[in-house]
Amino acid sequence: MQFEQPIPVQWMADFTGAEIRGDEHQLATGINEIHMVKKGDISFVDFEKYYSKCLNSAATIIIINKDVPCPEGKTLLVTAEPFDVYNKIVKRFRPFEPASQMISPTAIIGENTTIQPGVFIGNHVTVGSNTLIHPNVTIYDNCVIGNNVVIHSGTVIGADAFYFKRRKDREVQYDKMLSCGRAVIEDDVEIGACCTVDRGVTGDTVIGRGTKLDNHIQIGHDTVVGRNCIMASQVGVAGVAHIEDEVILWGQVGVNKDLTIGKGAVVLAQSGVPASLEGGKTYFGTPVDDAKSKMRELAWIKRIPELWNKINNNAK
């Protein structure tokens, strides 16, 4: 997320109660997670093993839970609870704005676009031209829908990231990381009925140009789906996945978070993808394997009784 105007880091320190280290005159232009920060951004880290990655990232301002030496040209905001500070900033700069009507007056709708009855379009949403949104679709605040897009009924674009920090010592153990990112649906995408595309935590979840999703599909937060992909019904893709162009996922495939599926890969129905896959190949199984190897494996399994007989005959 970018702020509407740059914010003095000293103001942030005062607002959050964090102690400032390093340059006290920086301006914060946005807040982002480590994997997508750029110059001017605030980022945050609360696990020692990610300190070095965060301190060496492009982030200009780092919220951190240890008083480490401040890298040259950066500012630290030291606090016991970086997670809470992050949430406090998000709440202040992207507060939830309740809606008073189905289509927000702040939404921008392109020419020749049809919005059917029962559609909710949140604040600051942009919808392109020649787009068709079928009845009872929900589009949360700040999302971006392109041109020539079709979205079928019951689909929900931009619901919150499913992202919680566990605190086992509390009665209510899961602490929600607030989402301030967006879901971006590029031109010429078609999304089936009863799908969900969650928004990014701080960045964008993207469905790339020309991609077609069938019904009941889940796309997690910060996942980037490339161009001209096909996903059949009931596919689930977790957060922060990267599905490259022209990937085909058949029905009920499940894809783990934090991985890449290479260009043109095909994953057969009901497979489970735990880790990155090379492009241009066909996969099958839970966990997935090269489809042909998997088929051979299934054939071998059927031969176990034959092996058993052979062993017994050998033993005679």
Add this chain to the structure above:
Amino acid sequence: MQFEQPIPVQWMADFTGAEIRGDEHQLATGINEIHMVKKGDISFVDFEKYYSKCLNSAATIIIINKDVPCPEGKTLLVTAEPFDVYNKIVKRFRPFEPASQMISPTAIIGENTTIQPGVFIGNHVTVGSNTLIHPNVTIYDNCVIGNNVVIHSGTVIGADAFYFKRRKDREVQYDKMLSCGRAVIEDDVEIGACCTVDRGVTGDTVIGRGTKLDNHIQIGHDTVVGRNCIMASQVGVAGVAHIEDEVILWGQVGVNKDLTIGKGAVVLAQSGVPASLEGGKTYFGTPVDDAKSKMRELAWIKRIPELWNKINNNAK
């Protein structure tokens, strides 16, 4: 379900056409299934193998399809079709009430709660305070939503139990058991987009305090989910399951009915759970096994060709 006021059992006999046995002066205070009856309740049984369980349950009044000796202190309502009698009573005491507006005037909404546009809230629903219900959510009659709850768009709370009695001799073979129970969402729960939490047949389906559900999750009737559980997208839990506290179910896991998953159990993605699981362990596979055993099993499968070669070499 409890009745609003106690009903004389003689009235029930007259209303249903059942023959009365035992104490004719009892008062019925509610109607419930065997597994959740209490004193004063009506229950019903139409399978001989459950007779003894039902007759020895806490139920005060038993609708039964055989003229068996009436246990001391109870009343029997003898009828050829206990199922039909149950449905007749439910229809009379909890009739379907069509809605004339999106938010029923009989609903009670707490302070600081935000109901976004397009939300349906049925009759006699209670929603706590500081709760946020996103657009196009549906909450059926009589459900209870706690404080600090978030429910995302497209989600349906309290639809009917999927519960049918098969009658092979009829043209329309499946006869619906009417639901009169509720869905209860406790405090601090978050439910993702396009989820379904069915109501209980006669009792409550419960999502326990602090539990977080991702998108596209199915929770069947009368299932009780404990506190601080996590379910990832597209998990399906059938009816009458008991998921204890702090259980984690990863994406696309399927859970059978009538079982218990013990406290703190973790079930890895796409697994299928056919029967009860001990708590505190990690499981994987369809049907699930201890995750490490399952991983070893998968490694062994890949070695079958090696076994084959060994056998052939031994044979030489």
Add this chain to the structure above:
Amino acid sequence: MQFEQPIPVQWMADFTGAEIRGDEHQLATGINEIHMVKKGDISFVDFEKYYSKCLNSAATIIIINKDVPCPEGKTLLVTAEPFDVYNKIVKRFRPFEPASQMISPTAIIGENTTIQPGVFIGNHVTVGSNTLIHPNVTIYDNCVIGNNVVIHSGTVIGADAFYFKRRKDREVQYDKMLSCGRAVIEDDVEIGACCTVDRGVTGDTVIGRGTKLDNHIQIGHDTVVGRNCIMASQVGVAGVAHIEDEVILWGQVGVNKDLTIGKGAVVLAQSGVPASLEGGKTYFGTPVDDAKSKMRELAWIKRIPELWNKINNNAK
């Protein structure tokens, strides 16, 4: 799809720019895919391997991308792009009609039928009597809903077929085949919450009398589900499948397109059905097998370490 009135084939040739061969005086009464054409229909073919099937089908008029000899009594419309011509005809004879209100004034609703708030009913929809449609359901144009039907919230009936032609040479590779068919829900059907039943491409998707669907179920275009079937939650059936009467599909089963599941077959939870299954049997696994064989296979897998030890002992 049938046209409202017969259309002269010469008009079609002029409208589409196709070259006419054979009888120039035919009347086209409808347009349908090969697998469901009847006399009077237009059909189309653009793959050489389907030429003979299409030319020998019941279709009276055939849109084709090669100037082949015209069979006796038929008419050919020869064009480089039969797919585009099909889409042009559908757009002309069944154009998308945007809605201006939640329940179309052209819809026909039967007696004693309850339509809850938030329901969208498109143009030319027919709903029978004694039917109950829960809040926030969407029914697309031209669908047919029978008598004594129950449809739960969030469900979408009649969304477009997921049917695209790939054109690898274009920037936007997937070209949508427009749907002009319907979804037909027969009498006494119950459909759970958040289900999707897509409409046929040119014909009907059918849910047969007395069939009951749980929540989150996907039924693809042109699939015909028989009578008195049961599908548990999160089942997905692809397009052009034929599920015969009294079939039971347990939770999260996936069914491929273009196949038949025979009468009374039972498919256990999470199974994947790649091809046709005989009726009257029980199946399990991905891909499915006879359930008992599959269970034995799973038992054999657990014995591989035992085989390994035996082999090693034999070798000594």
